[in-house]
Amino acid sequence: MSIVEKAAEKLKALQQLGLQASPPVESESPHPTPAIERLQERVRSGDQGGETESPPWHIDHMALKRAGLLAVDEKANDRLADEVRRIKRPLMRNAMGKGVEAPVNAARIMVTSAVPGEGKTFTAVNLALSLAREPDFEVLLVDGDIPKAHVTRVLGLEKHPGLMDVLVDERRHPDEVVVRTDISNLLVVPVGDRHRLTAELFGSLRMDYALEELGGRNRRRLVVFDSSPLLATSEAQVLASHMGQVVVVVAAGRTGQHLVNAALERLDNAQYVGLILNMSRLPASENHYDNYYGQYARLSQGEA
Numbered sequence: 001m002s003i004v005e006k007a008a009e010k011l012k013a014l015q016q017l018g019l020q021a022s023p024p025v026e027s028e029s030p031h032p033t034p035a036i037e038r039l040q041e042r043v044r045s046g047d048q049g050g051e052t053e054s055p056p057w058h059i060d061h062m063a064l065k066r067a068g069l070l071a072v073d074e075k076a077n078d079r080l081a082d083e084v085r086r087i088k089r090p091l092m093r094n095a096m097g098k099g100v101e102a103p104v105n106a107a108r109i110m111v112t113s114a115v116p117g118e119g120k121t122f123t124a125v126n127l128a129l130s131l132a133r134e135p136d137f138e139v140l141l142v143d144g145d146i147p148k149a150h151v152t153r154v155l156g157l158e159k160h161p162g163l164m165d166v167l168v169d170e171r172r173h174p175d176e177v178v179v180r181t182d183i184s185n186l187l188v189v190p191v192g193d194r195h196r197l198t199a200e201l202f203g204s205l206r207m208d209y210a211l212e213e214l215g216g217r218n219r220r221r222l223v224v225f226d227s228s229p230l231l232a233t234s235e236a237q238v239l240a241s242h243m244g245q246v247v248v249v250v251a252a253g254r255t256g257q258h259l260v261n262a263a264l265e266r267l268d269n270a271q272y273v274g275l276i277l278n279m280s281r282l283p284a285s286e287n288h289y290d291n292y293y294g295q296y297a298r299l300s301q302g303e304a
Ligand SMILES: Nc1ncnc2c1ncn2[C@@H]1O[C@H](COP(=O)(O)OP(=O)(O)OP(=O)(O)O)[C@@H](O)[C@H]1O
Pocket: 025, 026, 067, 068, 069, 113, 115, 116, 117, 118, 119, 120, 121, 122, 123, 145, 148, 150, 228, 229, 278, 279, 292, 293
């Protein structure tokens, strides 16, 4: 069965579980308290060493909340934390080589979607924060959405050199663009200076080298990429071809099956594909944020 056929079946099954589309989050009350809030206790300053000697970059929780990328109240945050745990477990198992499959480059995890606004950045950020709490891992969150640079902007890293600078300037070592943050085990790579030939740069040998350097030398490091939508840019597909694992976020009740199928067609080279039905909730739910992540389904190539 092709990956697209599998996707069609999985989506149908997920939707039959009784999940209903919820109204867009923007129309709801703001955001719950994030998994990140409790990460405060892990925050350290200045004792982490690493790629640069500059002080760790402060992660502004309020800015993330204002951008709708973190939960704002404790209850919703707890639920979200649980949901993200469900999503991260299979990814971690694969990365550790303990999964059913052993994808090549399993430590590279890209979060994408078919069309804009399905929750990629929200998922990438919360996944990265959740993974950073794992004692066995270090997480590098890469802003791979070059046109929007959402992560870069929200974290206030617009002026910091980033991925694009490494790709265009061979003298620049990838470590130079890694930003160590004041959250233990969380590093960030911003976009850097944008370039109009993003797809070509993502497909270059220099990109192979950059990815090797960013993740390959540290076996504990997971590299999580936020990205642009697969159907909106060509570079998202090129980026996916470097990944061991791809998480496709689908906005429930909003993104048509044909669009999801078209997006999945672009992931031919991806090793492991997971599907998240986002922005859904159980019918009886009292709280909009209940079960926001409807279900997580595995669509990897090897699955029967
Ligand atoms: N699981 C979720 N729980 C709560 N809010 C969410 C969730 N997913 C998405 N949102 C909300 O939806 C908004 C859009 O999500 P996000 O910015 O992550 O989408 P995107 O796919 O990255 O969009 P773009 O294609 O424009 O980059 C976010 O600001 C966030 O408030």
